[in-house]
Amino acid sequence: MRNLSAQIQGRRRARPATDVDRAALIEFLVLRGHTLGLIADTQSAAAEADSFVIDQPNSAHAHVARAHTLATFHRFSDANEHFERALSLGADTDSVHSEQAALLEAIGDYDRAEPLRRAAFTKNNGFAATAGLAAHHAARGDLETAESHYDRARELFRGLSPFPLATLDFHRGHLWLSAGEHERAAEWFTRSVRRLPEYLPAQGHLAAAEVCLGNTDSAITRLRHAVTVSDDPEYAGQLAQLLIHSDSEEARMLREGADARYEQLLRSHPEAFADHAAALWLSDNSDPERVLQLARLNYRIRPTQRAADLLRQAIDAVCPRAASERVERHAY
Structure with missing residues (x-):
């Protein structure tokens, strides 16, 4: 992590920079922002990409960088336009197609993503293509095939950086958490944070798995650390929900901070934070109409099963009768 920060500082000082250096700065900011839960880093990367x-x-480097930052904030259609522009300017086709496959998976369009993933795997079945195929099958709910590809990807990795494997293990844990297999999820999240202890998304998801397994004290410790490091309100919201019965005053302060931060982020990046804000506010049914508005937005952006489930819950909170029948009608 110190090396990553040094790379960022060095490239910020190197002005004017080459296109490759500018693209690297943006990618490093996105990586550090994701790892440490620092939305400020991701916003800084987006500003750099806009200027680029x-x-x-x-x-082509500029448009790929811009696409990455747009995708990070769930502006998937805009991101794809920049990927297409990058291709027209000579960007590497295989690399961009892999990125486009990830965009398609994010919005639940698995049928269009699959040929892109398979083409990459057929051309070069190394670590990246194998991990991409694993992610694809995980998104489709094909757990057995995903597991096989995850195993193979780990065998193929030959790099020195901890980031790719920590990320791979995180996604593997997410696969099992989504399937309700909390022990298996905790195993992979634990591997991820052992490899990269600063990796806050893995720490936060491990806390969620620990709560399901009855290890609430450990989860609280993890989340208390996350709140001190990250400017993402997700961790404060998680912690507030765990503390509501044991320390209501701390829980109240955390929740107020999370609510205020979500309001701020929804003004600037509504697409990226609609789902998490809706999920938090749905937990205590504090503003069901607002939750429904956010759930509709989230479903329009990415009509996945998870988004449909959130929308169904939001509709049920506003009008409990026959909510499951109303998802399609209320989505748009």
Whole structure:
């Protein structure tokens, strides 16, 4: 992590920079922002990418970087436009197609994503393509096939950086958490944080698995650390829900902070935070109409099964009768 921060600082000082250096700075900021739960880093990366495209409108590197930051904030359609522009400017086809496959999976369009994943795997069945195919099958709920590809990806990895394997283990844990297999999820999240202890998404998801397994004290400890490091309100919201019965005053302060932060983020990045804000506010039914508004937005952006489930719960909170029959009608 110190090396990553040094790389960021070095590239920020190197002005004017080459296109490759500017693209690297943006990728490093996105990586650090994701790892440490720092939305400020991701916003900084987005600002850099905006400037990059303005300064170098005919640079494939600029459009790929801009696409990455847009995708991070769930602006998937806009991101794809920049990937297409990058392709027209000579960007590496295999690399961009892999990125486009991830966009399609994020919105639940698995049928269009699959040929892109399989083409990459057929051309070069190394770590990245194998991990991508694993992620694809995990998104489709094909757990057995996903597990097989995850195993193979780990065998193929030959790098020195901890980030790829920590991320791989995190996604593997997420697969099992979504399936309700909390012990298996905790196993992979634990592997992820042992490899990269600063990896807050893995720490937060491990806390969620621990709560399901009855290890609430450990989960609280993890989340208390996360709240001190991250500017993402998800961790404060999680912790507030765990503390509501044991320390109501701390829980109240955490919840108020999370609510205020979500309001701030929804003004600037509604697509990226609609789902998490809705899930938090749904937990105590504090503002069902607002939750329904956010759940509808989330479903429009990414009509996945998870988004449909959130929308169904939101509809049920507003009008309990026959909510499951109303998801399609209320989605748009």
